[in-house]
Amino acid sequence: xxxxxxxxxxxxxxxxxxxxxxxxxxxxxxxxxxxxxxxxxxxxxxxxxxxxxxxxxxxxxxxxxxxxxxxxxxxxxxxxxxxxxxxxxxxxxxxxxxxxxxxxxxxxxxxxxxxxxxxxxxxxxxxxxxxxxxxxxxxxxxxxxxxxxxxxxxxxxxxxxxxxxxxxxxxxxxxxxxxxxxxxxxxxxxxxxxxxxxxxxxxxxxxxxxxxxxxxxxxxxxxxxxxxxxxxxxxxxxxxxxxxxxxxxxxxxxxxxxxxxxxxxxxxxxxxxxxxxxxxxxxxxxxxxxxxxxxxxxxxxxxxxxxxxxxxxxxxxxxxxxxxxxxxxxxxxxxxxxxxxxxxxxxxxxxxxxxxxxxxxxxxxxxxxxxxxxxxxxxxxxxxxxxxxxxxxxxxxxxxxxxxxxxxxxxxxxxxxxxxxxxxxxxxxxxxxxxxxxxxxxxxxxxxxx
Numbered sequence: 241x242x243x244x245x246x247x248x249x250x251x252x253x254x255x256x257x258x259x260x261x262x263x264x265x266x267x268x269x270x271x272x273x274x275x276x277x278x279x280x281x282x283x284x285x286x287x288x289x290x291x292x293x294x295x296x297x298x299x300x301x302x303x304x305x306x307x308x309x310x311x312x313x314x315x316x317x318x319x320x321x322x323x324x325x326x327x328x329x330x331x332x333x334x335x336x337x338x339x340x341x342x343x344x345x346x347x348x349x350x351x352x353x354x355x356x357x358x359x360x361x362x363x364x365x366x367x368x369x370x371x372x373x374x375x376x377x378x379x380x381x382x383x384x385x386x387x388x389x390x391x392x393x394x395x396x397x398x399x400x401x402x403x404x405x406x407x408x409x410x411x412x413x414x415x416x417x418x419x420x421x422x423x424x425x426x427x428x429x430x431x432x433x434x435x436x437x438x439x440x441x442x443x444x445x446x447x448x449x450x451x452x453x454x455x456x457x458x459x460x461x462x463x464x465x466x467x468x469x470x471x472x473x474x475x476x477x478x479x480x481x482x483x484x485x486x487x488x489x490x491x492x493x494x495x496x497x498x499x500x501x502x503x504x505x506x507x508x509x510x511x512x513x514x515x516x517x518x519x520x521x522x523x524x525x526x527x528x529x530x531x532x533x534x535x536x537x538x539x540x541x542x543x544x545x546x547x548x549x550x551x552x553x554x555x556x557x558x559x560x561x562x563x564x565x566x567x568x569x570x571x572x573x574x575x576x577x578x579x580x581x582x583x584x585x586x587x588x589x590x591x592x593x594x595x596x597x598x599x600x601x602x603x604x605x606x607x608x609x610x611x612x613x614x615x616x617x618x619x620x621x622x623x624x625x626x627x628x629x630x631x632x633x634x635x636x637x638x639x640x641x642x643x644x645x646x647x648x649x650x651x652x653x654x655x656x657x658x659x660x661x662x663x664x665x666x667x668x669x670x671x672x673x674x675x676x677x678x679x680x681x682x683x684x685x686x687x688x689x690x
Contacts, residue, residue: 248578249602255570256609263458264616269624270519272401278308279404282478283387283395284377286370288316290391291325293525296422298329300394300523302357306401311360312377313391317346317367326362330354335361337382343375343486351380370471371487378481386481388494390472394422394523396432402520403475413512414476414501416469417520418453418624421446425523436632436639441533444647445526447614447640454518454620455613461516465562467571468495469514473522480504491662492543499551499567503558518624534654541576541658548572579655607641614640 283301287294294313301311315323326332332352339348346368354360365376378386385407389395399417406415424446425434436446460466469476471494484500487493498514505512527533548571555564589599618633628636 248573248581251569252574252578253605253609255574256613259455259459260609260613260616262462263455263620266462267458267518267620267623270402270405270517272398273405273408276405276408278306279385279407280383281306281309281385281387281400281403281475282377282381282383283309283311283389283400284374284381285311285313285389285391285393286316286373286377287313287318287322287326287391288367288370288373289318289320289322291318291320291322293392294322294325295329296394297389297391298357298360300396301360303397304395304400305397306404309359309400310382311357312363312380313360314363314365314373314377316365316369316373323362323364327352329356330360330362331356332362337361337380339376339379340482341379342482343379345372345376345379348376348380369489371489371493374493375486378478378486381478384478385475386478387473387475388471389522390524392525393419393472395473396521396523399473399520399522402517406515406517406520407475407477411511411513412515413480413505413510414469414474414498414514415517415520416457416466416514417473417475417522418516418518419449419470419472420521420523421449421526422523423526423528431627434626434628434632436628436636439528441530441647442526442528443636443639444643445533447617447636447643449526450621450636451614451617451640453516454617454624457516458518458620460566461514463562463566464513464515465560465566466514466516467498467563467567469498470494472524473520475517475520476501490543491539491546495543495547496550499547499559499563502560502563503551503554506558506560518620521625537651537654538658538661541655542662544571544576545659545662548576576655576659579652579659582652583656607644610640610644611637 285297313326315326331354333355335351335353337351346366348363348365350364352362352364354362361380363376363380365373374388385403387400387403403415403417406412420434421442423438423442424436425432427433436443438446457466474494480501481497484497484504488496488500490496501514504510527536551559552568555568559567586599589595614637618628618636621628622633
């Protein structure tokens with residue numbers, strides 16, 4: 241096991257060098273082209289028991305500066321008053337639209353259009369899960385571009401314009417936007433001000449989302465090897481989603497659809513790309529306590545294990561080299577396998593009293609790399625329009641080192657538990673309690689990312 245740890249450590253350092261250098265030298269801010277024609281966009285929002293959060297999502301979409309779009313909210317047989325809340329907010333009336341009938345999903349009870357916001361529609365269907373809801377939305381969508389959005393996600397004002405501009409490149413068939421934590425933002429004079437505040441669990445997620453998107457996804461995007469387009473904010477060509485038979489009902493539909501599209505590209509020998517669009521931003525509510533954080537991350541780990549078991553045997557034949565490396569090595573070896581070997585190595589070192597010096601040296605190397613990567617992520621955060629103060633960045637840097645020794649170790653434990661809990665065979669919505677934070681709504685982030 242000790243030699244396994246050394247091998248994993250070597251691979252770990254290799255990937256960390258890539259994650260430090262690539263985003264720093266290869267990132268480029270995309271400027272909006274005011275003359276670019278607007279493609280039609282359908283924004284799909286699956287909703288299950290979202291009566292507390294759905295208003296924020298609607299308020300945000302109402303403030304988006306884009307005209308050629310529709311929003312389809314899919315009520316997946318909610319047990320709370322989600323449908324009543326939607327009718328209260330939107331003034332719904334029944335309408336008819338013929339679906340494509342190319343995907344399978346639970347029966348639709350009705351389609352409704354808002355009298356207040358004519359571009360917003362509601363699909364009311366029987367409960368079938370998130371993937372089932374997304375498939376219904378795709379089948380009813382009238383646009384060439386489909387965006388998937390969580391019900392607690394709130395789009396930034398110019399987000400659809402950036403999505404439209406990225407899809408002006410014919411090689412791009414799917415993209416993921418930047419997801420930011422709403423608890424770390426407040427609205428002042430019509431502008432979103434980002435601040436590093438809140439409980440430790442919230443701060444940990446703020447800096448990890450910053451690092452995960454601006455460092456990890458920028459690097460994977462450079463190699464056309466994005467492993468997961470976040471379900472909180474992803475955009476796809478509708479015909480591609482149809483070609484891969486939509487979303488699979490599983491514990492992690494976002495990573496699964498990403499891999500299915502990569503597989504589709506390789507099978508058809510297409511010169512197409514899945515990219516990260518850092519300028520396209522949405523805000524989401526993160527768990528505010530350890531109980532909900534634990535439930536969310538257990539679900540994420542179960543989703544990853546599910547895809548490992550499904551796609552592992554065909555990685556080398558049906559996926560590009562880049563996708564295989566980032567999925568199998570960076571994802572599985574450095575994410576799941578490393579959790580087991582690291583805890584074993586630490587336990588062995590403590591109990592035997594051996595290798596303490598080399599363990600401390602390795603820890604020092606990790607601390608240095610961690611600091612360097614977060615400095616890079618903060619630089620890119622500023623480059624792409626965030627307005628944290630210098631003092632916020634200083635606090636974030638120091639907290640990232642504290643977080644390395646605390647919350648990061650909690651994630652090791654969660655990865656191990658989530659790996660075992662995958663075999664519980666629970667593929668439901670995985671409900672995480674949300675409060676419906678009302679910090680951001682209409683006219684989100686006006687003046688940001690311009």
